[in-house]
Amino acid sequence: MTSLKDNTRSRDARVKPVTDLATRFSRELQGEVLFDHASRGRYSTDASIYQVMPVGVVIPRDQRDLTLALDIARDARVPVLARGAGTSQCGQTVGEAVVIDNSHWLNQIVEFDAEARTVVVEPGIVLDHLNAWLKPHGLWYPVDVSTSAQCTLGGMAGNNSCGSRSIRYGNMVHNVLGMEALLADGSEGRFGFVEELPASGRVRELAESVKAIATGVASEIREHFPKVLRRVGGYNLDIFDCQNPKPYDPDGRVNLAHLLVGSEGTLAVSRRIKLRLSPLPDHKVLGVVNFPTFYQAMDVTQHIVTLDPTAVELVDRTMIELSLENPSFRPVIERALIGKPEAILLVEFAGVDRDAQLASLARLNELLADLGLPGCVVDMPEPVEQKALWDVRKAGLNIMMSMKGDGKPVSFIEDCAVPLEHLAEYTDKLTEVFHRHGTEGTWYAHASVGTLHVRPILDMRRDGAKKMREIAEQASALVREYKGAYSGEHGDGLCRGEWVAWQFGSTVNGAFKEVKRLFDPENLFNPGKIVDTPKMDDEDYFRFPASYRRIPLTPVFDWSAWDVERAPLTGEQSAPGTGGDATHGLAMAVEMCNNNGHCRKFDAGTMCPSYRITRDEQHLTRGRANTLRMVLSGQLGDEGLASDEVKEALDLCVSCKGCRRDCPTGIDMAKFKIEARTARAKVKGLTLRDRLVGEMPRYAPWASRISGLLGAAERLPFVSRRVKQALGLAEQRDFPRFHGNFLAEDQGRSMQASREVLLFVDTFNNYMESENARAAKRVLEKAGYGVHLNVKPGERPLCCGRTYLSSGQFDKARAEAKRSLDHLLPFVERGVPIVGLEPSCLLSMRDEFLQYGFGDAARRLADSALLFEEFLVKAHDAGELALEFKPVDYSRAMLHGHCHQKAFDALRPIERVLAWIPRLEVETIASSCCGMAGSFGYEAEHYEASMRMAELSLLPAIRQADDDTVLVAGGTSCRHQIHDGSGREAVHVARLLEKSLV
Template structure:
């Protein structure tokens, strides 16, 4: 057990000298990474639970030999070992005072595949979505489709006995695992499978005999105490030896010893490889979304809906609906599923080979609901895209629930109690009464089809939350017992439910579980304290926020008001009036919004998190950064707070893409947090020359264009060019910035003074001095559309600037000053109805984002609402019937579009797609990419060039290279165009230039 000592990291029970020796041996003997520094340990001290336990150290094995060596060294040093995958466990299974072994980075390959037998063998770090993408061309999939499929690993799923939304049809993990190759605590290797497949080693044969002996001895207790529900994952699966031939795990009745390891949470062995049973991909799917006016109705009617033989019936409650409507990524999706203002939704899916039959099943669903008194309550979704979008909202359910602001959060501890379906409505009603008794409310979602609802009472774990947690758990357990259900139905035992194993199974079976643990792991080295000999669920020494937790004083440079809102969990009303108005409050609360669920570890779509996609390193992940910031702001990494070296290192590869702002369901805005961290660093350290040159670019750009010929001359002399770039810290492979013009110096307001339609074109530094042809094109298009065009330059003053270049170096004061200049000049235009239109996404969208956090109040809000990207403005005017643009076909017939990260963060990419499609005969294809990797000056910096190119090579640059020579490549971002030029030797155009070419 560990404890939190006021400020500073938790301390380990392992003696310091032994830890030092362990770290040294690991460094010498394995090829992978060995991490024993405080920040790295802190990043692995949490999972998606309420707990925090500092590991002894972290090992990231590069290959299977490393895994073996790490176990051998830990055993010889008598240091516990904890194998970990995605770190998404919700009960504390993957945290402990042990050597943590992260298999997700390198041990993630397909080892064997037999499409005829429908089996696959994978390493434990293989992510579920990656496996299913690999299997899709073969018409197969692994159907245990848990909500964290984009980040959870197969090894972790086996350890937890994961279930998924479609378990009513496909079963749980234990029904789909055929074999496990594992390392045992004594260092030996063993294959666990069907009894006839077991290796001839005496160790394996003896283990099988002893487990069978225990199981046969405990048959009466197994029959009496093992819950008779599909969803039960507590304890060890001793019922795999069922002497009454009622084996629940294999359809042909064979005993498979691997099923003992499934759900064992890494306490019996360390998984090397897993053999899985696969299923054919269903040819068609349809989805019926049933809208219920009352929550109780939805629970009561589930038992009737499952008789229609659906593949899934999933609940979305009112709280989740409302939070989804507040999230810009989920709002348009959830709106399509609603009829009025329902109190709950049931997502009912049918899958099969006959599309016509599936539609008839939807008709039967609608008829059933009419018979039950709810006619017209079903939204039918036939198209795959809309089904997938809604399932993604449901899969993000946990994170959506955790997006509540303030100290009160939905807490997981009775989250997946499972009861027989006929008792589900009554159970939820009585549990709601328990919540109200303790002054709180619960959030509900998930697997209605199998009687497992993820319910989380809203508690403040910093105050009296742990006391209420204990009381609610005790009352909930009585309800579960009365309905003959399972206290642990899906997410395992871990720290949270470990103490309830004995309650669920009785003292004799609990003793049998201890006997099995002793048989496999006599020295208690494998993930100790889980399943047997567990701590209390409310032991504060294990909490992420124990009573001693105290943030250090900090004065933010941005306005974080709104993040520290305290709300009454029953009424939803703000219970601390005025707290949200403190502009210096809320920073630590915003950081703590990260619940560690790991949604940022995805690779399938979206922007988040580009640095992790390139490195697969927890440090360079939104979750890893948020953990680092939380540890720093609570004094657990020392007294430096945000100005610490650990924070600087964690944010080093953050490209401020703002992908997390939109895609993180709990709203962790790492780009904004990076501004705070950079400002804190700048307050204590000198700003290097390179950063000062980049920050001050808008000021010296008017003069730099006179040096264009000198810069060109430098570039023509390779030795001189390399010397200059290295002195400035720039990458040799990049060209020095070239300032070629000054558009605003030659521009003046255009159009007739009698024209009533006006627009102000905000020309940023890059498009003014480096690529003035974009500004000229935008002006021409706007003029052709009938607008009088104004510009962002006051007479006798330098051009207005968004101030963004100052933010990267932490000079927030200067950025605020630029924002103030912009507000003073632009607001008179806005007040008379003139829209502010920009070309560079990162600049214009600064007015919609950072300007709101500078403390300028309503003025900034007014400007934000009047600010549009060029294509957004054109689309708005088109939809209002104001736009007159006569466009002709181009010589090119295809366009490949890359979206700037900030466009995607603000849902501003779709307007680009739409306006390009105005051009006759032009086919537009958008590249599904994360960040291009240039990210402003990031890709120019010498130490970041390699990471920059890795990001670009993930999707964007290969897609551009594959494009035909006569295809248009379109990118609105200045840095994106430069990355495409440098990495793929293609010229990308701003959408304004494409439209200009198409003007009739």
């Protein structure tokens, strides 16, 4: 294999020409058919270390589409691979097949019986969405995997997923009652309890044949099937074993659907799944046990489970340290720590009686004291802090993958399960194995059931594959010694498929092959999984094989910080494109995406607004990162970042920076988009609209002087329509309104005071909403500050360069930033805070300025740059703010946060300063991006997407606000979108504070 790209082409050559196949899919299906190289590439990976280019992708619109897709593929003798969220960690959801993505449309609740506690769902429904629907009924589906915000029930069934609370509720297989599935011959089968199956028909035939196979190897099954709860490898042939000590059904009945659970889509494709539900516990309490050594945490677990907890979850020192580096997780994890523990265990008790749960928490404290660890438990009896800590634990995988550099924690032995009495000894010996191979392991997850997610840190581009094989062989010996399961939660896939025969023996493995042939004689359902699998270290399947190469390019930002092996340890950052190595660092920053799909969420946070409205992998942070990775490694041609594939993938990215904060690995798609737009502008040039956006700070003074003429033109529909059409602007939007020039009008009017600030008035608040700048200046002066402004007489006002960045004019943006830095640095050096009003402008000083190559000067500016409300809170907490406020004409304020405020954890200061206004109730709208996003919402081709983003949650919330509610929004774009979408006016917090001043 000469390169990954060449390898991909050789695979394509082995598949029959697909043009006719794609044409037939497109002609007969209502859903999407994606056979282009970029789309296939986005579906070539999951959360594993593997990459396999699929034949194509089909997104069925309904059940008819799903059936037709299988029929067409069978006629063409092309394999199929059903897929949900693509979060599999062992490579189950990649393969040389037509990928059928059920997550977009096949996500409905079909039947619900509250009394019987059952629900029937389509395979594409997300676990958290199902549980949100069930919550008003007091029920939930308790297989609570860490990817619950994105994983689908079909994927969970295919994988036999488990979850943090399996010690109480069991695995997926224990909570599935039936399944409707499509079989390889095109028939539909209803799988359920054997005694309830029809007396004849295909499913009855399968049941009898599988029973005969299982009976023939019954003694081997009893000998080789691990006697632990967490065993998800192979096929569940032990459903027919009446002597099974841990039956899958509480009544011991045989359910043929349990054979499909964990089969990874190799036997059938699910259409509907019937689930057993559980009552929601009324009360939960949490005890966080801090341990001075990792060994003690593992050894004590067997004693803790005797208290009947619902969960006992491990967080090791590595995960603690990485969590402390994440601004979102830091305050949460700090609350859980006593000193510097080497490991913590999250011990949860849940049930109907709160007093009983509190008593269990007290017994936990007593038990630890009896075991010689008094005072090591942090009690968390309240739901809010419990949820916050569980969110950190659920992000464990992503936190672990946030390590910079080529060495990453690699999943291949991560869910081996051993009996609890051996857990401490097993982890101790496995750590010795890691050390013998010159690496460390990261540990977290399900201590309660002896399944710890351990990932040794390996560089798969170098000697990682060799070490992976050696470590796997030594780990398997330990698993056998302790009579454990090699595959304890995440399935077999490409990673552990070859170990199925090792775990179950040749006789049972032969039985597995018989079952596969019985269900799928032509091997068209997800071939190469569970039986007849490739080697785990076959480089043909690696996402990063030894032959992986990055194409040469010169980025505009300095990315050397991401290249931990080459980055300078001290001194100034290198200039863009040089030094550390910035070129190498850009690719490594892109490769931080681990494909776990945390961005496929809808319930909270900002990320990812474009995916929320499209549900399209192309418009997802993960999909974009995969596109960029393939481009930077030459897998999508040689145009690099200027390519059409990159432009299309980034088309709906609104640069909200939600991923910068919400993505645990810190993917910053907004910054990647700047690189891509700059690269494309150099090759394709700039449009008139690009220049209009970028040059706004320069023509704004002129526009403000002729605002009356521009307003008159706006009132002439024929004129405004023609102009907007010529510029590619949305006809539904009014032109931005320029009026006044605050900086010109207010020069030299600052009061003298012993304390100083510099008010950085951006283009928007200077020429479009100058009343915000006036209000901010008045509040600051009332607080006793002398206010400097970002302009000198006769000079053009300082500018952050944001408009140039967004339009692909990087050099001009950097020049503007340098001009601002040179002017502001003397103020910074004498301790004057730099205070701004517009989040995207001010926060660029704490973000992009640091990657321009300005060295330590940029860092000093970043440390001094504060948003208006951040400065007030800081002054207040230091006892330096002497302001009094009176009630305003409103009893309630609804706050919408600018995306960049959320990304930098700068929304809470607005909430705090609003709370200073007497008798004002403050509500923060749980919204993603407003959709305007600078010029995005003005662009004709993006207007509809812009409004759909606003309609997700922002505009519906605002329409419910009464006239006694004031709307507060931090960003110029946000306020304009609110006006355009609701007809209501939103104000900057400075104006409300000014109105409230005594």
